[in-house]
Structures are given as structure tokens and as C-alpha cells.
Amino acid sequence: MPEAAAAPNARWAWWYSFPLALLGLADSAYLTYTHFHPGALLCSATGHVNCAKVTTSSESEIFGHIPVAIVGLVYFAVMTLLMTPWAWQMRNEWVHRFRLLATGGAMGMVVYLVSVEIHLKAICEYCTGVHIINFLLFFVVLAAFLYRPVPGAPAAAPTRKAGSRRG
Numbered sequence: 280m281p282e283a284a285a286a287p288n289a290r291w292a293w294w295y296s297f298p299l300a301l302l303g304l305a306d307s308a309y310l311t312y313t314h315f316h317p318g319a320l321l322c323s324a325t326g327h328v329n330c331a332k333v334t335t336s337s338e339s340e341i342f343g344h345i346p347v348a349i350v351g352l353v354y355f356a357v358m359t360l361l362m363t364p365w366a367w368q369m370r371n372e373w374v375h376r377f378r379l380l381a382t383g384g385a386m387g388m389v390v391y392l393v394s395v396e397i398h399l400k401a402i403c404e405y406c407t408g409v410h411i412i413n414f415l416l417f418f419v420v421l422a423a424f425l426y427r428p429v430p431g432a433p434a435a436a437p438t439r440k441a442g443s444r445r446g
Contacts, residue, residue, distance in 0.1 A: 292423035296362040296416055303412040304359050307351035310334065310405055314348045322404060333403035338395045347392070351409055354385055358416065367423075379424045382417040389413055 313320040314334060322330030333339065340346050360366060361378050369375075389410045396402050 290367070292419055293362060293364045293367040295419045296367075296423075297359070297364070299412050299416045299419070300355060300359040300362040303409055303416065304352070304355040306405055306408050306412065307348060307355045310348040310409070311346065311352045313405075314339070314346045327400065327402055328404060329401040330403040330405060332399060332401040333396055333406060336395070336399055338392075338399075350388075354381070357381065362416075375424055375427060378420050382413065382420045385413050386417050 313330075317331065317335065320330055320334065322328065324331045334348070337343075339348070341350060358378075358381065361374070361381070366374065366378075392406065393410060396406070
């Protein structure tokens with residue numbers, strides 16, 4: 280299994296990703312709760328902003344039985360664990376790859392869910408919050424992944440300070 284040094288740049292990543300994952304977890308928990316208790320939904324039920332129309336549509340369940348809200352809740356629970364400072368400092372390359380794959384896959388789900396909202400001609404503000412959070416999470420994870428040290432690559436050569444001379 281390839282091992283990678285903990286990226287010095289990854290220290291910044293958890294400052295952004297961990298709070299985003301917590302916000303996503305809270306939002307998806309609320310959406311899961313309101314899936315089973317529709318009366319608790321605090322949103323407009325008329326016009327283009329119509330959470331009830333979106334969250335009760337046939338597309339709000341996968342395979343007709345699994346609520347999308349529960350899938351989001353499980354996803355953000357896992358992401359919250361993967362966005363902790365301890366997870367960012369793990370030296371296992373597969374953790375970094377899984378984090379990127381999971382957020383990338385979730386972006387595919389976001390594209391699908393936005394297309395559903397377009398088809399329904401209704402938007403859910405809480406769902407949109409989850410979509411925005413996931414987009415930001417994907418961006419942070421992608422940036423941290425791209426700027427991590429590559430396993431087996433030689434270390435960068437030290438640079439000479441301006442004004443220093445060899446004698």
C-alpha cells in the first residue's frame with residue numbers, strides 16, 4: 280500500500296472541510312427528520328421555492344424505498360470523520376484518494392438532484408444548502424489532493440535566498 284507523507288498543505292484543508300462537513304451533516308439530518316415528519320419542514324410551500332414538492336417527489340427516494348436524505352446523512356457522517364484533523368494527517372494515500380472519490384461522486388449526485396429540481400420547477404433551500412456545501416467540500420478536497428506530496432517523488436530542492444553569495 281503506497282504511503283505518503285502528510286501534506287504540509289493539508290493543515291489548511293481541515294480548517295475549511297471540517298466545518299463544512301458539520302454543516303452538511305446538520306442540514307442532511309434536518310432533511311432526514313423532515314422526510315419522516317413532513318409537518319416539521321420550515322419552508323415555503325408555494326411558488327418556485329417549494330421544499331415539500333421537492334422532498335416528497337418520487338425522485339426523493341432511491342429505488343423507491345431509500346430516502347435521498349438518509350443517503351446524504353450517511354455521506355456527511357462519513358465525510359465528517361474524513362475531514363477531522365486526524366484524518367487529514369493520516370499518511371495513507373488511499374484515505375486521500377477515497378476522500379476525493381467520495382466528494383466527486385457526491386458532485387455527480389448533486390448534478391442529478393439539481394436536474395430533478397429543474398424538472399419539478401421547484402427548489403428546496405435546504406437541499407440547495409447541501410449542494411453548495413458539497414461543492415465547496417469537493418473544491419477543498421480537490422485542492423488539497425492536487426497539492427499533496429506525490430509518493431516516491433523527490434523532495435523539492437532548497438531555494439537560494441536572494442543576496443546570498445557563494446564564496
